[in-house]
Amino acid sequence: MSAHPTLTPPAFTSRVVPVIVITDVAQAVPLAQALLDGGVDVMEITLRHAAGLPAIEAVARAVPQMHVGAGTVTRADEVRRVKDAGASFALSPGMTDALVQAAFDAELPFMPGVMTPGEVMRARDHGFRLVKLFPAEQAGGLGMLKALGGPLGDMRFCPTGGVSVDNMGAFLRLPNVAMVGGSWLTPVALLEAGRWDEVTRLARAAMGIAADVASVAVTG
Incomplete structure (x- = not known):
């Protein structure tokens, strides 16, 4: 029997997930095209701003090769709305x-947020095997992940x-870290200035670090 779609991890290949406002x-x-040009095939567009939902719809319609996900989903009624907009997770x-x-x-692939061992266990009881540690730094960062x-x-x-x-790189080297998320790839100032070349540069740099980690893991 196949896993429920909700529990199926998203199909993107990038181990770096840009968190975008x-x-x-x-x-x-x-922005989606700039990230793809840098090798990043996923973007988490958050619902922190009213433009988030229509932005998800625009990317899903115009850039089908991008895996666009909805972030900051905190209410049950938002789940159907983001799926209808075209979010793939x-x-x-x-x-x-x-x-x-x-x-x-x-039936939307979903990554719940956790911060404590008890919350991780609750997520596992629901059937999830991939969860978002948030806020990672305040939760203990590398030390917490090693302990878990x-x-x-x-x-x-x-x-x-x-x-x-x-x-x-330090996070990605941990065996229980599947990917990392962060906003440094898409600073608001670059988006407002339309500096897509700089976004591509940041994406390439991040993908280079991820590739180095993978190379060490294979040869080591």
Whole structure:
């Protein structure tokens, strides 16, 4: 029997997930293309701004090769809305029973947010094996993930919050880290200025670090 779609990890290949606050829908499509040009095939457009939902719809329609996800999904009614907009997955900073049920009902791949061992266990009880550690820095960062790896070794994490180009490699080297999320790839100032070439440069740099980590893992 195949896994429920909600529990199926998104199909993107990038181990770096840009966490994006879009304030103008016109930024969405060129941003998606700039990230793709840098090798990043996923973007988490958050619902922190009213432009988030129409931005998801714009990317899903115009850039089908981009895996666009909805971030900051915190209410059950938002799940159906982001799926209808074209999101291929959703993420949340936390987890409630209503939110999980809504994701199951919509059959939308979902990554709940956790911060404590108990929350990780609750997510596992729901059937999830990939969760978002948020806020990662405040939750204990690298030390917390190493500690969780023992008793909860069957869980995989996407740490977000405090992850940067300077420490992403250290996170990705942990065996229980599937990917990292962060906003450094898409600073608001670059988006507002339309500096898509700079976004591509940042994406390439991040992908280079991820590739180096993968290379060491294979040869080591």
